[in-house]
Amino acid sequence: MGFNYTNGFHDAANAIATSVSTRALTPRVALGVAAVGNLVGSFFGAKVASTVGKGIIDPPTGTKGLGVVLAALVGAIVWNLITWYFGIPSSSSHALVGGLVGATFFAPHSQIFWKGIYEKVVVPMVVSPIVGLILGFIVMLAVMWLFRRGNPGILSRGFRHAQTLSATAMALGHGMQDAAKTMGIVVLALVTGGFHKGASIPVWVYFLTAGVMALGTYGGGWRIIRTLGRKVIDLDPPQGFAAEATASAVLYLAAWKGLPISTTHTITSSIMGVGSTKRVTAVRWNVAGNIVVAWVLTFPAAAAVAAVAYFVIRPLFN
Structure with a gap:
């Protein structure tokens, strides 16, 4: 739940940064929308939870396995806090997977499903940011063409209202992805410790996970919100709507397939794609480059922290 809370405030920007930056929603209203969306969306993320819970690692059983899970979460939490402190919208999802791999790598009687990690x-x-970039560009071109004769002032007000819907859709997608990943970890811990059998998700896990993430989301992540909503590109309401609609569509498709993709990567690349329709130089590529570097570092950095954490806490779980 500690990781889950950091995921909520770390990734709140995914759902609300564009709406806040375009002034479609006030910050507190946007955070409320994101919190409720995360709560509802979690109930539609069972396939993603299953992938995380049983498709990435097979830890040892008993207390030793619980030590592996704890070390994995420590790795993910530390990386979330580091990137949050510097305002970098990195992926909590990949930090979690990296933590699982790093903690399991040195654990005896355990297995890492490398094929599953590669495929899922x-x-x-790699693919989801590319899709977000291209699709965001196309969607924004379509919006510009469809409303090319509209009154700019009226269109701006209309798209501000539309962003309420797109921000809600984005929050639902985040719940389907990120809340589901935490549910998968909870089930993994329950099964490893001998408290649960099978891959089914107990009802109380849905409510606990979604509730804590909602609290974390409402707590806010203003450093990352500023980066994603203002530093990458100055968005207007039509661009904000196009970016959120694009990202949420990609998230829904991935959740339907049970693929644990990064909401951060998806919305960030969608914003870049939408911004490129204005002109390529409208995107602050130096900021975007720093974000991409963080993306590349997330998996190995979280894995390294988790590996160190495993060696530290392993004596406590023998």
């Missing part, structure tokens, strides 16, 4: 994590990690 690495490939989607």
